[in-house]
Amino acid sequence: MxxxxxxxxxxxxYFVRELGRLHRFEWLKAFSTYCNERLGDVPGWSGIAGFLxxxxxxxxxxxLVHVVAVSxxxxxxxxxxxxxxxxxxxxxxxLDTDIDAIVHAGDEEAQEKQVRELLGDCPIDEKACQALAxxxxxxxxxxxxxxxxxxxxxxxxxxxxxxxxxxxITEGDLDLPRGQKRLFSRLRQILDWPVAQLMTLALAIAxxxxxxxxxxxxxxxxxxxxxxxxxxxxxxxxAQDIVLSGRAARDGYADQxxxxxxxxxxxxxxVWRVMGVWLTVLAILLLVDVIA
Numbered sequence: 381m382x383x384x385x386x387x388x389x390x391x392x393x394y395f396v397r398e399l400g401r402l403h404r405f406e407w408l409k410a411f412s413t414y415c416n417e418r419l420g421d422v423p424g425w426s427g428i429a430g431f432l433x434x435x436x437x438x439x440x441x442x443x444l445v446h447v448v449a450v451s452x453x454x455x456x457x458x459x460x461x462x463x464x465x466x467x468x469x470x471x472x473x474x475l476d477t478d479i480d481a482i483v484h485a486g487d488e489e490a491q492e493k494q495v496r497e498l499l500g501d502c503p504i505d506e507k508a509c510q511a512l513a514x515x516x517x518x519x520x521x522x523x524x525x526x527x528x529x530x531x532x533x534x535x536x537x538x539x540x541x542x543x544x545x546x547x548x549i550t551e552g553d554l555d556l557p558r559g560q561k562r563l564f565s566r567l568r569q570i571l572d573w574p575v576a577q578l579m580t581l582a583l584a585i586a587x588x589x590x591x592x593x594x595x596x597x598x599x600x601x602x603x604x605x606x607x608x609x610x611x612x613x614x615x616x617x618x619a620q621d622i623v624l625s626g627r628a629a630r631d632g633y634a635d636q637x638x639x640x641x642x643x644x645x646x647x648x649x650x651v652w653r654v655m656g657v658w659l660t661v662l663a664i665l666l667l668v669d670v671i672a
Contacts, residue, residue: 381459382536383666386529387659389466393474403471405548412554426557431564435545442541465537469528469544475520479648483641495640502640507624510643514623515616517647521654522575522612523547529658530575543571569611576612582657583615583650587622595621623647 393399412434419425419433442465449457482498485491495502499516502509527547531539546568549556556564584592595618603613623646 383662385462389463399467400474408548409554427559430560439538462537465540469540475524479644483645509640511620513640513643514620514647518616518619521651527575576615580615580618582654586653586657592618
């Protein structure tokens with residue numbers, strides 16, 4: 381049922397774009413601010429106590445909804461809750477829609493504004509700007525789609541909610557005590573690591589395995605740390621290498637673009653190919669489960 385829920389939720393989000401309006405986690409900012417103001421004097425609140433509280437309460441709420449749905453509708457209720465949780469925890473926006481809006485923007489000023497919102501301040505050097513575009517697309521893909529899918533597959537609805545809270549609460553607009561921020565950042569790093577590794581493997585399968593492996597290996601050698609340390613730069617480095625070296629499959633429209641727009645389009649195409657590998661593996665697992 382887990383695999384069917386993932387495929388169903390992703391298909392609904394892709395074909396029914398209005399569902400993107402449901403990806404709302406703005407409440408978390410107000411909730412965290414209120415709790416930090418009211419409970420700041422609780423022993424350990426600025427550290428482990430506050431860290432656990434921000435997860436326990438939402439997870440209990442999700443568990444209560446799940447219990448009620450199962451008691452009323454049985455397996456169907458559990459399936460509907462799973463699909464609803466996935467749809468809710470995707471986002472905060474549809475990445476492919478955002479990229480298409482940038483690439484096909486009719487107004488040049490609006491296009492530049494959208495590029496800045498996604499990339500920030502783009503370097504003057506064109507190649508560095510293109511690399512930043514690829515990095516941004518894959519970072520957003522990990523956060524918006526793949527992280528949710530992976531942790532839902534591992535921990536069910538609780539995994540999806542856990543990942544989205546960890547992702548959202550580490551954004552810069554939330555004012556948290558230093559101890560809480562350090563714990564949330566570490567948890568986010570732990571949650572992202574296996575997702576980024578599997579995305580890199582899928583990228584290698586979908587493109588040039590040797591090139592991706594060399595980029596992955598070179599990144600770790602240059603960073604000088606162990607496999608489980610550092611950030612997800614190995615994924616971004618591999619994706620940048622594929623795009624900037626010209627080994628990414630180019631469609632007719634991408635050939636008409638230049639600069640960061642071409643890199644955005646090609647990076648988005650690669651993300652779709654990585655997603656295709658993931659969904660293929662999920663479909664095979666579903667087939668094996670059905671046969672078994």
